[in-house]
Amino acid sequence: MRRQPQTFHFDPKLSFNADKKHVRDGLSTTLRTGDNLWLSCDERTTVERLRRTRGNEYGEHFSYKLGAFLDLPGGADVEIDIEGMGEAGHYLWLLGSHGTKRKQPDEKDEDVAKQIKKLAKTVADPNRYLLARIPLLLNPETGDYELHKTAPHPTEKKATLTAAQLHGNGETNDLIDLLAHDPHLKAFVEIPGKDNGLDIEGLAVSTQGQVFVGLRGPVLRGWALVLELRLEEDKHGRLRLGKVEGATEKYYKKHFLDLGGMGLRELRLRGHDLLLLAGPTMDLDGTIAVYCWPNATQQATDSLVPGKQLQRIFDVPHGHGPTAGQDKAEGMALLDDQHVLIVFDSPTDARKTGANQIVADAYRLPD
Helix, strand or coil: CCCEEEEEECCCCCCECCCCCEHHHEEEEEEEECCEEEEEECCCCEEEEEEEEECCEEEEEEEEEHHHCCCCCCCCCCCCCEEEEEEECCEEEEEECCCCEECCCCCCCCCHHHHHHHHCCEECCHHHCCEEEEEEEECCCCCCEEECCEEECCCCCCCEEECEEECECCCCEHHHHHHCCCCCCCCCCCCCHHHCCCEEEEEEECCCCCEEEEEEEEEECCEEEEEEECEEECCCCCEEECCCCCCCCCCCEEEEEECCCCEEEEEEEECCEEEEEEECCCCCCCCCEEEEECCHHHCCCCEEECHHHCEEEEECCCCCHHHCCCCEEEEEEEEECCEEEEEEECCCHHHCCCCCEEEEEEEECCC
16 A cells, blocks of 8 residues: 655654653654644653644654653653553543563673573563543644643533543552453463563543553454443542443453454544554564454444454555564554554664654555
8 A cells, every 4th residue: 555654853852761762763652633743652751742834744843741740650750651642522541551571681791691580570660550631622822732731621611621540559550450350361461561461552532431442462362452441530530440331341341353363553543433553462573454443432242353344454564674673563643534644663764864853654544
């Protein structure tokens, strides 16, 4: 399928984390609101906002520090590993990976025994257990959407929009506590994401309050999993999981999708359908594809969706050979009803067309 290049221009003053990694090198999710494009890098505690400047170009980079809106138990400098963004009801929704990670050995270190021991260690970053919403409102003077900790509701005179997050303590949250007892997932909660353990990637929120969460892992005998949640605000201003009608597990529905062994990397609602960006669960090069799950928002109960009920729209090229491990499609946004935008983690040098630029790809969807 023909690709349409889209160029992002970043501000160098806003683009580097403490380890000097540029935001363009770790894009993990993206979302469009009006003329704004929202992006996140998985090794930061910020979200980035760009504005469409002309044609297929985006610039006017602005960075929001999430510690100004949310309680980050690990502190403002510990990565969140944001893997999903959604928008509904005048809120920007954010999702961390919720998974543990395995230490990476240094192949250049001559102390082999030390590096083998390092590979046995797993850690959990406290900021990863994040499922939150932040008020998102259009500034009519600038045409940009802006984040607020609290703000008057734009159409309901007595209502106030407030930033809130799912109750947790830095070691877990309400969702993980439930999944730790789930018959399908309890064995995977403590396993690192890149080992086919629990790894959440992808978020979509409907105007009816459905919160869809995609799992990159685990993949169970070839079946990927989407969780469907409802979130409610409690009297303390925190988010709680609400009961989900028709769900076997009471607080979430489970939708198993036959994606041929691939896990989920991004979710995007298109009407009642859910667009799926799917790819390898493990840390390897492999097929990445965009699917459509028809009528995803209309599932009355838990569901088992065979491959024949899913439409495979197109495959996304990925690194191989000399570019192995690069150009890993991680994020997908709806540019409009007919086009999706794909952004990449670990982009190849060919995508870096300027010192602070990166090229993403837009694809036309079938009618």
